[in-house]
Amino acid sequence: MAHDHDGSYQPNAKARKQQEKDQRRMEFRRAIESYCDQRQLLREIADYPDLQAVTVWQVSAAISPRNAPQAR
Template sequence: MSGYLDKPQSHENSDAKARRKLQDQRRMEYRRAIESYAEQRQLQHELIDFPELIATSYLHSLQVGSKKDASATAR
């Protein structure tokens, strides 16, 4: 009879473990999102001090993009 009583408990334990695992996954996803947001804000804050780097990077990306477009149309 004790074997009969153990089965529902093990089922409840596995449900609880699955629920905890899902909660942990959600918690970690939320934590990663917060960390990513904080890193992006920190990077933006650091880049504000150097606007010439932003402009140079933007111009460089435009030049690289136009070279790729020119080589693609030449084929």
Template sequence: MAQPYEERNSAVKTRRQQEDQRRMAFRRAIEDHDNQRQLTLETADYPDLNAINYWQAAPASGRRSAQPAH
């Protein structure tokens, strides 16, 4: 038996949303990689920075925003 139009339309819409989310996640990953590569290229001329470069030394989960003093 054929599915009602609303059910088919809803399934198609859900599938398209999931595909869009996967595409956007992939696009963000590419942009993040490109940004990291660009930062590495820009700082390559300063070898002293490589030892103390915060972005390379600190894991993403360890980064925190500065808290204002009270």
């Protein structure tokens, strides 16, 4: 581990690349989960004819990560 004079961690190039790779993997995973959630919601509302006008864009806005609480 490379430490700066103030004790903060400064990752080397290999650690930084791994961190970037992990970050891209998590973004991809969140996108897949969001897509699955949208499809599930659309399947659930398919039984209600009055909601058939709901589009994927409206569903994605309803479950947008900006609107949803973070579960961490």
